[in-house]
Amino acid sequence: MYTKKMETTDILIKIRKIVRSVDIESKKIQKEHGVSIPQVLCLSFLHESPNYQSTQGEIRKYLNLNPSTVSGIINRLEKKGYLARLPKTGDKRVVNITLTSSGDKLLSTIPSLLHEQLNEKLLQLNENELATVEAGLNTLVKILDIEKIEASPMITLDPELEANSDQ
Structure with a gap:
């Protein structure tokens, strides 16, 4: 017999698996490479930017984080x-953030991140499957009453983000 209690427990276990996977990935990247997931994303953004450089404002928009958090990541x-x-060049008031060869070398050693893998898999879903996933997540967000919480498009449990999330 499958009860409502068993169904909710299964849902909670699945959510916990996701959260735990993100935590494990974050700790592994930090331990093996000495950088956080948001730092990796910053470096990746610069790697994909023209001339391997960008402004702090553009990095902030990409990461969808507040200015003080991005400033800390860059520092x-x-x-x-x-x-x-x-x-x-031509305007000393503007500072470009540039990826160094050391940063590029580090990026080449870091495996594909969990959120990148998830994004690739989501792109493979058909419209109905994607709508079902989104509807389920919307329901969870609504019942947890967390619609107003700001979040970036990255999946991370990084203390770097938690420390500055009050702005």
């Missing part, structure tokens, strides 16, 4: 030598 990556700040 930590700069200290590690993975990116550099360069004045924009």
Whole structure:
């Protein structure tokens, strides 16, 4: 006999598996490569940007994080030598954030992130399957009353984001 209690327990277990997988990935990347998931995403954005550079504002828009969080990410990556700040040619007031060769080398050693894998799999779903996934997630967000919580399009449990999420 399959009861409503068993169904809800199964749902909670599946959610916990997702959260745990994200936590395990985040800790593994941090331990093996010395960077957080948001830092990897920042480096990846620069890697895909023209001339391997961008502004802090463009990085902030991409990561969908507040300015102080992005500033912290950039500061930590700069200290590690993975990116550099360069004045924009012709306008010294604008600073370009540039991926260094060390940052590019680090990126080549990091495996595909969980959210990238999820995005690829979601793109393979047909419209009905995708609508079903979205409807289920919308229901969860609604019953948890978390519609107003801001979130970036990355899947992470990074303390770097938690520390600055109050803005």
